[in-house]
Amino acid sequence: MxxxxxxxxxxxxxxxxxxxxxxxxxxxxxxxxxxxxxxxxxxxxxxxxxxxxxxxxxxxxxxxxxxxxxxxxxxxxxxxxxxxxxxxxxxxxxxxxxxxxxxxxxxxxxxxxxxxSNEVFKIDDLKIDFKTNKVYKGEDELNLTNKELQLLKCFISNKGAILSRKKLLDLVWGMDYYGDDRTVDTHIRRLRSKIGEDIITTHRGIGYSLEEFND
CATH class of the missing domain: 3.40.50.2300 (Response regulator)
Structure with a gap:
């Protein structure tokens, strides 16, 4: 911690x-x-x-x-x-x-x-355990990279809010990151392929969000 x-x-x-x-x-x-x-x-x-x-x-x-x-x-x-x-x-x-x-x-x-408190979250058939940093889809454990896990944590911490690429870069990669902000799109595309396409919503020209859920 x-x-x-x-x-x-x-x-x-x-x-x-x-x-x-x-x-x-x-x-x-x-x-x-x-x-x-x-x-x-x-x-x-x-x-x-x-x-x-x-x-x-x-x-x-x-x-x-x-x-x-x-x-x-x-x-x-x-x-x-x-x-x-x-x-x-x-x-x-x-x-x-x-x-x-x-x-x-x-x-x-x-x-x-x-x-x-609130270390385990459930979204549809996903279970995210932040205490162990493990994510499960149904009964299967997903092999997420560190950046994918941090993105998922970021969306859960800001559920319901639209996060721009710049905000995601600051929160996940750090404010001193100077790379292409399109790297966010690449990582989210890979994350979606593992957790499901419909969990993270794209807001064209604005950013991404994870909508409200019961935890």
């Missing part, structure tokens, strides 16, 4: 990084909201842990930005204690909320539970 931890307290970052790495997580840290968004845009993050009060861009705004383009789980940390603040955090799209001070072991448990 890849975890983004953003907090302007350096000591807090060091402590949480150590705890999550002990749980075999890959951890990326950020010291302010702007850096947190840069990290998020350039990495495939499974869970974002955001401090509410950060310099440059606060955690609430970072959370909103993350939720606008992905289904990444977000856990908010805050020293605020008012119930209205908790409501504000959840209304911005946060999936969980923990008040400071807290026991890091409790945070680990909450984070693992949060990241573990």
């Amino acid at each position: 890849k975890v983004l931890i953003a907090d302007d307290e350096v000591s807090m970052l060091k402590i949480l990084k150590a705890y999550f790495e002990k749980e075999q997580c890959e951890v990326i840290t950020a010291k302010d909201g702007q850096e947190a968004l840069e990290v998020f845009y350039n990495n495939k993050v499974d869970l974002a842990i955001l401090d509410w009060m950060m310099p440059k861009i606060d955690g609430i705004k970072v959370c909103k930005k993350i939720k606008e383009i992905s289904n990444t789980k977000v856990l908010m940390l805050t020293a605020k204690s008012e119930n209205e603040d908790e409501i504000d955090a959840l209304n911005c799209g946060a999936d969980e909320y923990i008040r400071k001070p807290f026991d890091p072991r409790v945070l680990i448990i909450r984070a693992k539970k949060l990241a573990g």
Whole structure:
């Protein structure tokens, strides 16, 4: 699991990084909201842990930005204690909320539970298990490449939204990719040949989407 931890307290970052790495997580840290968004845009993050009060861009705004383009789980940390603040955090799209001070072991448990939810998706006769990174069509396991799997994850995280080639390149290949955006068409064509032609919809001149489904 890849975890983004953003907090302007350096000591807090060091402590949480150590705890999550002990749980075999890959951890990326950020010291302010702007850096947190840069990290998020350039990495495939499974869970974002955001401090509410950060310099440059606060955690609430970072959370909103993350939720606008992905289904990444977000856990908010805050020293605020008012119930209205908790409501504000959840209304911005946060999936969980923990008040400071807290026991890091409790945070680990909450984070693992949060990241573990919705790990298996079913679309028609497809079953996608993100915990094991395996995809099944009926009873047969599909041999997807890494890019095909990342594309499928991207569509599921943004189900119902039309994603342009540029957006898919940024999310799957990274914002520093300078190749031909037609590579997206090639990979989607190969992905469709494995999962079925009707699951990913083409919007001519705009992009691609995976329509709403029950997970």
